[in-house]
Amino acid sequence: LPRMSSGWKDTQNFQFGRRRKPPPPPNPVPLWERTLSVVKEALPQIAIPSKAPFPTTMNWSSLENTPHDPTAGGLSGRRADNKRNQIANMIGAVHSVLNHFPPNNDTQPHIVEFCASSGYVALPLTTQYPSSKVTILDAKCNSVEIGYGRLSGLPRKCNIRAVLGTTETFSESFDVGIALHACGEATDAVMDACIRSRAAFVLCPCCVGRISRYSLGYAEG
Numbered sequence: 001l002p003r004m005s006s007g008w009k010d011t012q013n014f015q016f017g018r019r020r021k022p023p024p025p026p027n028p029v030p031l032w033e034r035t036l037s038v039v040k041e042a043l044p045q046i047a048i049p050s051k052a053p054f055p056t057t058m059n060w061s062s063l064e065n066t067p068h069d070p071t072a073g074g075l076s077g078r079r080a081d082n083k084r085n086q087i088a089n090m091i092g093a094v095h096s097v098l099n100h101f102p103p104n105n106d107t108q109p110h111i112v113e114f115c116a117s118s119g120y121v122a123l124p125l126t127t128q129y130p131s132s133k134v135t136i137l138d139a140k141c142n143s144v145e146i147g148y149g150r151l152s153g154l155p156r157k158c159n160i161r162a163v164l165g166t167t168e169t170f171s172e173s174f175d176v177g178i179a180l181h182a183c184g185e186a187t188d189a190v191m192d193a194c195i196r197s198r199a200a201f202v203l204c205p206c207c208v209g210r211i212s213r214y215s216l217g218y219a220e221g
Helices: 031-042 077-098 122-128 141-151 186-196
Strands: 110-113 133-138 160-164 176-183 200-206
Touching: 077 122, 077 176, 077 200, 110 122, 122 133, 122 160, 133 141, 141 160, 176 186, 186 200
Parallel strands: 110 133, 110 176, 133 160, 176 200
Antiparallel strands: none
């Protein structure tokens, strides 16, 4: 090989000019853990799980062709598979929340799914908590009608119903509020409803980038 001078550069090398990335810090703390630690320090009176809840293992094959499966709400293929994963994660978080409730054989928790469409989370949830009172709430008439159709295929003993209405006007007391992909400021509205009812909540927001204004001013924060 020819002798290379100190200034020689191999311009044919595909890595020519690249800088080495610095090594990652040892055992980096995930962002969600750092966020939880800040919230816990600011609000010590609120029970917050110390670890992210694991998704619930749902036996979807046993729910195939039943009102509990997302296909009963009009989804199919990959969209239905994605929704099943989202539902399992939501129900896993609900499990974590309900573990903080004191056992009471006389009164079961009232769970409300806000912005529920036809009850994508609420209906599979009844397979995990068959004795709980569950309410499906949505402001779109067509979605609630689909929900009625799905409920008609359930046994009468299931304590679940569909209600047409908005989050802001829902006045019943409840224990746990849930919302999966409540669009825009709707997630804030669900949180407000849960605070008014002194209820726990499991929320997975959606479309936060589309928030332009909100009557209570929360969009600014």
